[in-house]
Amino acid sequence: MQKKNEEKAIFLLDFLKNYARKxxxxxxxxxxxxTVWRFCSPKGYEFGRKHLSKLPSNITIPRYLGPFNGTSGLIKERLQAEIANLKNPIERVCSLIIDDISIREKMFYSRSEDCIYGLSSSSASTVSQNQT
Structure with missing residues (x-):
């Protein structure tokens, strides 16, 4: 409870301190x-920037977060760190399972090509109007 109050106080003090600054x-x-506010509600954050007071810009926040690679896949350095830290084979398997939880299958239908993309086979599955 006290940490939440401290965060609120820090936010309000910085907010008021920078209100009139150029x-x-x-x-x-x-x-x-x-950063958390912008992540949870980008529109709310932009509204706050435009109508309430000065807030860190959309350039300041990524600079604060630092560079990161948003691509999917395994990073070799991360995999080596996992191997070094997890000695038990079961821990390694569990680590990879937990890491892959966010991956979802996604399929979409292309009307122009009359195909469904995203199935487990490497080629598109054709769905014909005559077959139904």
Whole structure:
């Protein structure tokens, strides 16, 4: 409870401190809270930037987060770290299962090609109007 109140106080103090400044300066906890706000509701964050007061820009937040690779797949360095830290083979399997939980199958139907894409086979499955 106290940590939540501290976060609220930090947010309000930085908010008020930068209200009249021409060039605002943000503390790390304030940028962290703004990052969470923007992640949860980009439209709400933009509304706050336009109508409430100065908030970190859409350039400041990615700079705060640092560079990251948004592609899917395994990063060799991460895999080596997993191998080094997980000695038990069962832990390795569980780690990979937990890592892959967010992957979902996605299929879509192309009307122009009359095909369904995203099935487990490597080629598209053709669905013909005559077969139904």
């Amino acid at each position: 060039v605002p300066g943000w503390s790390e906890p304030f940028v962290r809270l703004c």
